[in-house]
Amino acid sequence: MERLMIISSDCHAGGRAEDYRDYLEPAYRERYDDLLAHPERTQQRAAETIGVELQSIDPTAGNDDGPPGPLTAQWGAQRRIAELEKDGIVAEVLYPQPAGPAGPPFYNTFGHALDPADPALTTAGCRAYNRWLADFCADSPAPERHAGLALVAVVEDVAAAVEEIEWARRAGLRGVILRSQPISGPGWHHPRYEPIWEVCESLAMPIHTHGGESLEYGDLPASRSIFFTEVTWFAHRIFWFLLWAGVLERHPGLRVVLTEQFADWIPDLLHQLDAQYEGSVSGMTRPEGLKMRPSEYWARQCSVGASFMSRRECERRHAIGVPNILWGSDFPHDEGTWPQTSASLHDTFDGVPEPELRAMLGENAARVYGFDRAKLATHAARVGPSLEDFEGN
């Protein structure tokens, strides 16, 4: 029986407050203790930005013997790997928890800064998270299974951001998560961010956005629904900001990964951008310096982290680009496929030819993140879903 190597391009892990505290620079520990003592501040910020009440969660739910749920993100590596294996998954790309007790310090309201006026707080929280994550991956019983991504949320000080990315690479992290747009300051099309693109290209650190950020909607009854309608769009924007600013042209080795923001919109967007490039939009002249059509930059340098990918998205895979699709489970979130990944894979992929199946479910991610395929193959031979189980194979 042949088994498939499944890599989830979208998983979430987080520490406990006491774990993060140890990684926080001492100057920020008192502020962190103060924040932990006042969870209502985090609640209030979530309410005023996107009208969402954060769930109040028993922190012991994150223990290795705790009940499965969002705080499963806090499970230790051994328990975590066992859970992934039950789901047929041999390796994962790691994002932080977006909100709640396991989220990076000072950083738990859906990407909005807890205190936008104090970027140093967010920076300190990200640094603590990144150091926790690097150790989590390195200390795992199977480090080859985790590709941790460094969270670089503050880019006002570009040199400091570059330094953090260099540190992350040395510490074994495998990519960089940026905000959908900088929390403050000009957008991603500004030349001031050039050193970030340079270092990410030269160190082969893909950059990522993850669905979750938006404008602020105020604490109104409709805010939450509007947030859910709009939130994926905002995560797409970095692609066309970098495209039109010539960043993808100047840095052909830079990779951009757009995760948990659906994938069905990509064909129409590429159609729109190509039309704009070809000058069919009036008032729009072809931007100087772009040698290829937008869809060609997409094909060459971009990936979609297709979390809980639907049949509908799978049907559009050729227009999206099979080599550009990285399937993801979104473990351990409710909207993800865990713990029913097997059923979800069949719903989405039955009838898809083997080479395409292998590409989207694991091979593409292995290439983007440099996973050790030989090591993963031994795990996959044990826990991967059977190729024969997929109809048409």
Place this chain on the structure above:
Amino acid sequence: MERLMIISSDCHAGGRAEDYRDYLEPAYRERYDDLLAHPERTQQRAAETIGVELQSIDPTAGNDDGPPGPLTAQWGAQRRIAELEKDGIVAEVLYPQPAGPAGPPFYNTFGHALDPADPALTTAGCRAYNRWLADFCADSPAPERHAGLALVAVVEDVAAAVEEIEWARRAGLRGVILRSQPISGPGWHHPRYEPIWEVCESLAMPIHTHGGESLEYGDLPASRSIFFTEVTWFAHRIFWFLLWAGVLERHPGLRVVLTEQFADWIPDLLHQLDAQYEGSVSGMTRPEGLKMRPSEYWARQCSVGASFMSRRECERRHAIGVPNILWGSDFPHDEGTWPQTSASLHDTFDGVPEPELRAMLGENAARVYGFDRAKLATHAARVGPSLEDFEGN
């Protein structure tokens, strides 16, 4: 030979500075003269918002015997009607010029306020434009051919906005143009705007957004391209703000028209909103009070002003809703179909069955704006394109 009644749901008209000046409340005339003497301020605002340099145009180009071009929007009604007829069009819905010499006073940088800190300026400019437009329509040799839309850009003072809408109805205007989102203050989901929805429903004044507004991008080389990529999306937003806030449910007689923002995105959006409504998006509970699926509100109460509609959009017409499509020429803008409307109609609509053709090209607009079909029929019998010319009919 049977001819079709063609109504353009998207045309642009504007006065000259001296015309607007007469309609401006006297207190603002000095400010207006000052602005006219300093066109570089308008230029600078356009540059800092969307990186666009406004074309500098010889104002005499707007004369009735001037060359065809954007300033054709300033042509008198007689010359204008002759031009529309040459294009096979018998009636039109009128929007302002978005920028440049014919734009409403104090209001000519793609929907961004010239001075966001001074909403009274924008209000005064809109009032002057609306009064000019009402007279333009009433004094036309064929008033039955024009449906003028009142521009209500400032809604900080809701009572004043309601009063302006009531005035517009009395003055013969046939709908209201709102900003994609309020220039300042909370979004369209806020209950403070309820009186606006009430008055628009009770007076049968459809509300409109027109592509052209966006976030601000700064004066950077890529800004213009990014603006063109994003600008249509921002005009869509009012639909889901009103939907999720229950406005369409509470005001079943309110009509929302989304103009010059493409139409191909509508089927995917409705799919997404319905999925969200049906609870397949995690963390999202069905909003209270919505009795129908989002796609049903769309079908009942919304229209797309499908300017220079493409074959691709036409192919999606059933998923968009044939009764919800209002074709438009965007006269006299470069990106529109004028003066090649006939060729464009064939490119887009050849092979479409007659009832669908009639609906999208004129009947739907006649219903939404209350055009006098008997009067228009006499014009159409003379200038409309021949039905037999459309392949398949």
